[in-house]
C-alpha cells in the first residue's frame with residue numbers, strides 16, 4: 001500500500017538531530033517557556049519575515065487567541081462579523097464562535113478552493129471586522145486583493161496558515177500579509193512537531209504582547225494577571241523538534257512541488273480535474289486535491305490498486321451537528337467541493353516509483 005503520508009519515514013530523516021535536541025532539553029532541566037521556545041520564535045519570525053512569532057499549544061489556539069487578543073485590545077466585540085470561506089476545516093470556525101463572534105460563510109473559488117475577493121467584498125456589512133482567509137491545501141489566498149479590500153473597509157486580516165507554511169506571493173510569505181497569521185505544527189502539517197504546537201506571526205508589537213500574556217494565564221509578570229488568560233504554551237521539547245525541522249522545510253516543500261508537478265504534467269485522465277495554481281512559490285502542496293464526479297468509486301478503485309487517499313473534508317462546517325445554527329446557509333459550490341474532492345498521496349518522502357504507480361493508476365481509471 002502506498003501510504004497517504006508516512007510520518008515515520010519523514011522524521012527518520014532527522015532522527016539523529018531530533019534525538020540530540022531532545023537530550024539537550026532533558027538535560028537542561030527547563031521544560032516550559034525557555035531558551036528553545038525563544039529561539040524557535042525568533043527563527044520562525046525571521047523565516048516568515050514578520051516582526052514576532054508567539055508560540056502556543058496548537059493551531060486552533062493560534063486562531064482563537066488572536067481573535068481574543070483583538071477583543072482585549074478593543075478592536076473586536078461580541079457579535080462582530082468575520083468573513084471566512086465556507087469550505088474550511090472546522091477549526092477556523094471554532095475560533096470565531098469560541099469568541100462570541102459571528103462567522104459569515106462565503107463560497108470559495110471552485111478552482112482554487114480559496115476566498116474570492118469579489119465575493120468577500122459583497123459580504124461586507126457594517127458589522128464586518130475581520131477577513132479570515134484560509135490558505136487551503138497549501139495555496140496562498142489572493143492576498144494583495146484581500147489586503148486592499150481590508151484597507152478600504154478598515155478590516156483586520158487573520159490568515160489561517162495551518163496548511164501553507166512558506167507559500168508566498170511576490171516573495172512575501174503567508175502569515176506576513178495580514179495583521180496576523182495562525183500556524184499549526186500538528187505532526188502531519190508541512191512543518192510538523194512530534195506532538196501539538198502552533199504559532200502566531202504578527203508585526204504588531206501590541207498584539208504580540210497581548211498574545212504573550214493570554215497564552216500564559218493572562219500574565220506578563222509572574223502572579224500578576226492582566227487578562228483572564230489560558231494555558232496554551234509551546235513546550236521546550238516541541239520547540240526543539242521544530243527548530244530542527246524548520247531547517248529542512250524549504251527542501252521538503254521543494255520536494256512536494258516536484259511531486260505535484262509530476263502529477264500535473266503526467267495525469268491525463270479527463271475524469272479527473274487537477275488543481276490550479278499560478279506559480280510554484282504560491283503553493284506549499286500540503287495536499288494535492290483533485291475533483292471527480294464519482295469520488296467514492298474512485299477512492300475505492302485507488303484502494304484496490306494499493307493507493308491510500310483521503311477526503312479533505314467530507315462534511316462542511318455548516319452541515320455539522322455542532323453547527324445547526326449555520327444549517328440555513330445555501331452553499332452549492334462548497335457542497336459540490338465536499339462531494340467531489342479527493343487528496344492523492346503527496347509528501348517529501350514519496351518515492352519516484354510510487355509516484356509512477358499513482359499516475360498509472362489514475363490514468364487507467366475509467
Ligand SMILES: *Cc1c(COP(=O)(O)O)cnc(C)c1O
Pocket residue numbers: 058059060061088089091092134160162163183184185186196197198
Ligand atoms: C490543522 C488546521 C488547523 C488547526 O490546527 P491544530 O494544530 O490541529 O489545532 C486550523 N486550520 C486549518 C485550515 C487546519 O488545517
